Amino acid sequence: MTTPANNLVYERPEAFTDMPTHYCPGCTHGVAHRLVAEVLEEMNIMDKAIGVAPVGCAVFAYNYFDIDFVEAPHGRAPAMATGVKRVLPDRVVFTYQGDGDLASIGMGEIVHAAARGENLTVIFINNANFGMTGGQMAPTTLPGMKTSSSQSGRDVETQGYPIKVSEMLSTLEGVGYCVRRSLHDPKNIRLAKKAIRTAFETQVRGLGFSMVELLSTCPTNWGMTPVNSLKFVEEHMIPAYPLGDYKISEAIKQIKI
Amino acid sequence: MPKELWKGNEAIAEAAVRAGLEAYFGYPITPQTEVLEYLSRRMPELGRAFVQAESELGAVNMVYGAACTGVRVMSSSSSPGVSLMMEGLSYIAGTEVPAVLINVMRGGPGLGNIAPAQSDYNQAVHGGGHGDYPRIVLAPASVQEAIDLTVLSFDLAEKYRMICMLILDGAIGQMMEPAEMPEMKPVNRKDFGWATNGTMGKRDRRLLTSIYLNPLDEEQTNLRLLTRWKQVQTHEVRYKEYFIDDAEIVIVGFGTAGRVALSAVRTAREQGIKVGLLRPITVSPFPIERLDQLTGQARAFLVTEMNTGQMLDDVQLAVHGRVPVEFYGRPGGVVPFPDEILNEIKRIASAPATAHTDARDAWLTRMTAQA
Known part of the structure; x- marks a missing residue:
């Protein structure tokens, strides 16, 4: 006879606290958080992990992870993480940043952390808008996409074009691992987890800067149901932000997970 | 070492x-x-x-x-x-x-x-x-x-x-x-x-x-x-004092402005003027209590700074209008010469302002008149 414990196939990762989620229904932040937590646990690096939270919806990321955390000013997480990692090089330091934080106000910090080859891991959530402040246009907002600050749709003539962060950072020598994944279905979520694992493996091996860009949903600000949001990622986000491996150094290609 | x-x-x-x-x-x-x-x-x-x-x-x-x-x-x-x-x-x-x-x-x-x-x-x-x-x-x-x-x-x-x-x-x-x-x-x-x-x-x-x-x-x-x-x-309040014991005019200046003022104080002392210097080392926390004590002794204060009178406001708050506070500043990257501060000391020694004079206005008038 099997006990319920023997049948246990899904539980809260040990790296999580008991905090109930504050994210909106259908938002993929929760999925991304869980993947990071599972990887920290599987790699047995919770004790050494120090997270750097951003400003944005994930400002409270530190509430969910049962590890040391600091909270950065808007966009400055890569600089703050640099400060932590340079004095504690044997710790595992990661930032968790949205697209407003990383690709708008924090563009200087992310580019230079990558260029210096800081041995950090960056989890980059791209949901094509500023979530926390109520859905304004982000650098990643798609052309024609309506947001609260591009109400007729993003007009590239006056509001510019989306920034493809993974493509851009992959040109930098300091970057060891830079890939884009999506969280819109189970298959892609599994691929995203593998990428997050590889990014952390990159760091613990000292192989340079690692980043995983995750295409994510924002049902509340997009004004869509959770299901339609997932479809939007598949039908509109992925064509604009193709999934793929933008840079994987030779040493990282040898890592077997 | x-x-x-x-x-x-x-x-x-x-x-x-x-x-x-x-x-x-x-x-x-x-x-x-x-x-x-x-x-x-x-x-x-x-x-x-x-x-x-x-x-x-x-x-x-x-x-x-x-x-x-x-x-x-x-x-x-x-x-x-x-x-x-x-x-x-x-x-x-x-x-x-x-x-x-x-x-x-x-x-x-x-x-x-x-x-x-x-x-x-x-x-x-x-x-x-x-x-x-x-x-x-x-x-x-x-x-x-x-x-x-x-x-x-x-x-x-x-x-x-x-x-x-x-x-x-x-x-x-x-x-x-x-x-x-x-x-x-x-x-x-x-x-x-x-x-x-x-x-x-x-x-x-x-x-x-x-x-x-x-x-x-x-x-x-x-x-x-x-x-x-x-x-x-x-x-943690820290300051240094020079020739303060019998000073009737007290200069307040920090950093280089305080150091230049000390040269002027030495020359003025040689000329028999009872002037001393309070040089705040902690400008925050500001030596408010010490200034309060000196208000009982000084006939006038002279604040010297390399700006348009920023610490002046803090000195005035401590002195609280009880004795005249005067100001001499060189802003914009200009370092005052000791002679300039000596002239101010002499001016105050011979004809002190009243407590009602606005120190910064009076200084600005003198500065713009020179130019």
Whole structure:
């Protein structure tokens, strides 16, 4: 006879606290958080992990992870993480940043952390808008996409074009691992987890800067149901932000997970 | 240690190293750059962290990150660069982590120039970043004092979990003087009980943040910072006095302006004028009590600064209209000559203003009449 414990196939990762989620229904932040937590646990690096939270919806990321955390000013997480990692090089330091934080106000910090080859891991959530402040246009907002600050749709003539962060950072020598994944279905979520694992493996091996860009949903600000949001990622986000491996150094290609 | 010839900026850098500096993050800007250059070579040779950041924003946030781990960390800059750091300073203050910042001030506002000035007094002492937060501000007047106060700044920052700033004008940063370095202290990494340095399986997780979404929690934080500041005010006020015992005219000046004033005081004494100098070393906390005492003795105060009268307001608050306060300043990167201050002393000795004269207006009238 099997006990319920023997049948246990899904539980809260040990790296999580008991905090109930504050994210909106259908938002993929929760999925991304869980993947990071599972990887920290599987790699047995919770004790050494120090997270750097951003400003944005994930400002409270530190509430969910049962590890040391600091909270950065808007966009400055890569600089703050640099400060932590340079004095504690044997710790595992990661930032968790949205697209407003990383690709708008924090563009200087992310580019230079990558260029210096800081041995950090960056989890980059791209949901094509500023979530926390109520859905304004982000650098990643798609052309024609309506947001609260591009109400007729993003007009590239006056509001510019989306920034493809993974493509851009992959040109930098300091970057060891830079890939884009999506969280819109189970298959892609599994691929995203593998990428997050590889990014952390990159760091613990000292192989340079690692980043995983995750295409994510924002049902509340997009004004869509959770299901339609997932479809939007598949039908509109992925064509604009193709999934793929933008840079994987030779040493990282040898890592077997 | 024997005295050696040290340039101010390099002396500060070496003093910080000897005080146990474990990480330095900076960005080039005149007249401070020698701190960065010196540490770019010195820190790696000791196996300590050095990063030339992409900007002062980057630098101050690297300081913030390292400060959260509990190590001794510092940055340095000059006026326009320090303006960029104000965001980070506010966060550091709100998170209650210790950090040291050196501001080798230059003429402003804007790009200004690279000449010595004291124009960031208000930014350092009263303002800067957003939100209610106190910070300790030290003002050296010589290379030796810059060394000593750099060492002290790390102790004060740690003791009060607070930002400790050194403000010095470009002259002190650039000039060479004989000075004695302290002994090299071994790096002593303490576990403060708040540092986010990884649980290492030995303790519960820690969180360092400046966010208090509930206003009542933020209010408590503001009150906690103020309560700690009261301790600083009680225990850490520092100043130096010269010829003060029988002084009827008391000059108040910090840093180079105070040092130039001392030359004028010596000459005036030779001429029989009873004048003395109070040189605040902690401009924050400000020596309010001492000024209050001196109000009972002095017939007039003369505030000398290399700005348009920023510390003047603090002196006036302490003196409270009981005796006349006069002002002499050279802003914009101009360093006053002792003769200029001597002339002011003589003017006040012969015809003091009344307590009702607006010191800054009267000075401005004299300055513009000369031009």
